[in-house]
Amino acid sequence: MDESAVSTAAVPSTAERILDAAEDLFAAKGYSATSLGDVADRVGIRSPSLYNHFKNKEALYEAVLERLLAEFSGPLAELDGGPVTNERVFYWLEAIVRQHHANPNLARLLQHAALSGGPHTNELIDRLFRPMFRPDAKIEGEGITLFENTGLQPWAVMAFNNLVMSYVTMAPMYRDLLGQDPFSETALENQLNLIKVLLHAVFEYKGDMTEAP
Amino acid sequence: MDESAVSTAAVPSTAERILDAAEDLFAAKGYSATSLGDVADRVGIRSPSLYNHFKNKEALYEAVLERLLAEFSGPLAELDGGPVTNERVFYWLEAIVRQHHANPNLARLLQHAALSGGPHTNELIDRLFRPMFRPDAKIEGEGITLFENTGLQPWAVMAFNNLVMSYVTMAPMYRDLLGQDPFSETALENQLNLIKVLLHAVFEYKGDMTEAP
DNA sequence: ATCGGAGGCGCGATTATTCACATTGGTCTT
DNA sequence: AAGACCAATGTGAATAATCGCGCCTCCGAT
Numbered sequence: 001m002d003e004s005a006v007s008t009a010a011v012p013s014t015a016e017r018i019l020d021a022a023e024d025l026f027a028a029k030g031y032s033a034t035s036l037g038d039v040a041d042r043v044g045i046r047s048p049s050l051y052n053h054f055k056n057k058e059a060l061y062e063a064v065l066e067r068l069l070a071e072f073s074g075p076l077a078e079l080d081g082g083p084v085t086n087e088r089v090f091y092w093l094e095a096i097v098r099q100h101h102a103n104p105n106l107a108r109l110l111q112h113a114a115l116s117g118g119p120h121t122n123e124l125i126d127r128l129f130r131p132m133f134r135p136d137a138k139i140e141g142e143g144i145t146l147f148e149n150t151g152l153q154p155w156a157v158m159a160f161n162n163l164v165m166s167y168v169t170m171a172p173m174y175r176d177l178l179g180q181d182p183f184s185e186t187a188l189e190n191q192l193n194l195i196k197v198l199l200h201a202v203f204e205y206k207g208d209m210t211e212a213p
Numbered sequence: 214m215d216e217s218a219v220s221t222a223a224v225p226s227t228a229e230r231i232l233d234a235a236e237d238l239f240a241a242k243g244y245s246a247t248s249l250g251d252v253a254d255r256v257g258i259r260s261p262s263l264y265n266h267f268k269n270k271e272a273l274y275e276a277v278l279e280r281l282l283a284e285f286s287g288p289l290a291e292l293d294g295g296p297v298t299n300e301r302v303f304y305w306l307e308a309i310v311r312q313h314h315a316n317p318n319l320a321r322l323l324q325h326a327a328l329s330g331g332p333h334t335n336e337l338i339d340r341l342f343r344p345m346f347r348p349d350a351k352i353e354g355e356g357i358t359l360f361e362n363t364g365l366q367p368w369a370v371m372a373f374n375n376l377v378m379s380y381v382t383m384a385p386m387y388r389d390l391l392g393q394d395p396f397s398e399t400a401l402e403n404q405l406n407l408i409k410v411l412l413h414a415v416f417e418y419k420g421d422m423t424e425a426p
Numbered sequence: 427a428t429c430g431g432a433g434g435c436g437c438g439a440t441t442a443t444t445c446a447c448a449t450t451g452g453t454c455t456t
Numbered sequence: 457a458a459g460a461c462c463a464a465t466g467t468g469a470a471t472a473a474t475c476g477c478g479c480c481t482c483c484g485a486t
Contacts, residue, residue, distance in 0.1 A: 057443090159376060
């Protein structure tokens with residue numbers, strides 16, 4: 001009765017293969033610049049056959065988004081509860097970075113959505129980022145009154161998020177410039193080290209930032 | 214002979230108005246998703262008339278790029294020569310941030326190019342960023358052996374650049390979340406403060422970063 | 427009168443989408 | 457076991473819209 005008695009990893013269904021292809025293409029070219037013909041070509045079928053699995057282009061896009069959101073929901077929600085310490089924030093960031101490293105498509109898709117809109121953009125943003133800005137999720141360590149009393153905290157969260165996501169979306173630009181594959185294992189370690197340094201530096205920062213520029 | 218004897222800001226020529234419209238649209242939707250019909254509509258003419266001013270779509274795109282590069286070449290090249298101190302780096306970053314704030318289109322266009330390619334992408338990247346990674350442009354202050362002896366320095370440059378550019382490209386996402394216009398004057402001050410803090414923090418950071426995660 | 431610049435028209439390619447149809451696999455009936 | 461049935465899934469052809477782009481005409485300012 002099993003699809004395969006040898007391996008537990010079943011052969012992907014056509015719908016899944018369509019999702020895989022569509023995810024890559026939507027992430028690379030955005031919603032409107034992606035043609036269903038391209039998607040079908042990658043799967044190895046004709047474009048009308050796509051309509052046996054998805055109602056239309058927009059429904060396919062929604063399905064891609066849904067799968068990506070589910071994939072990233074775990075690490076993103078992992079900071080709920082407990083004290084927000086330097087260490088915990090870093091491990092949280094590390095998990096997110098590794099997730100984006102393993103699948104860069106969400107960041108790319110999100111960047112396209114932020115730039116050009118596209119269907120369900122507002123809902124997408126809400127579901128991903130609203131939890132990060134809930135008032136009860138404030139960073140309240142010991143040394144870091146830094147952001148709180150200056151109103152910078154949400155912007156700091158935004159900055160670190162940008163740091164992580166733009167590493168993915170800008171990566172192609174740096175492949176040549178840095179002479180290294182941004183998605184290699186050593187590059188990942190480099191990025192993690194850098195984030196760690198920035199985070200430690202910010203957590204330990206005691207300087208005055210009220211002086212006028 | 215002058216276009217206007219009354220005001221030094223002459224009424225923009227049709228070619229310039231086409232460039233303005235095309236810049237906005239290319240920046241918002243990317244190269245292939247932008248139609249010449251949309252451009253013509255914004256200008257208020259029919260799309261065939263565009264060909265009286267530009268050879269084809271690609272030439273129009275090149276012209277947009279050229280104008281943007283010229284607009285940003287000033288601040289970007291301003292760090293050449295002299296010691297690279299904390300203060301100088303910050304004022305350099307501040308100039309760039311203000312430039313992107315005044316015209317966000319270059320960052321958006323660059324992000325599209327990084328994600329989807331498009332004509333002349335490699336040349337574009339080279340002309341903008343190659344100078345930032347010239348070996349003679351190393352950051353060699355006093356306190357900051359931080360990046361040099363760990364090989365992180367180019368990645369740090371990349372990170373701060375990402376910070377600046379993704380503020381622009383991700384801005385639409387944060388408009389709702391933060392309840393503030395990211396391009397307002399106070400938001401600009403916020404971003405500058407945050408960058409200042411990060412930069413100071415990194416410059417003053419004396420921690421150990423050789424420990425294994 | 428000349429000529430740059432705008433519009434009208436239309437070709438060929440590509441797009442998303444629909445439809446009629448062929449083929450498959452499995453299930454139910456006999 | 458054999459044949460009838462059906463749902464799932466593929467195909468090619470066709471449609472309407474939109475795209476980039478070239479050709480030609482005409483108008484208005486110099």
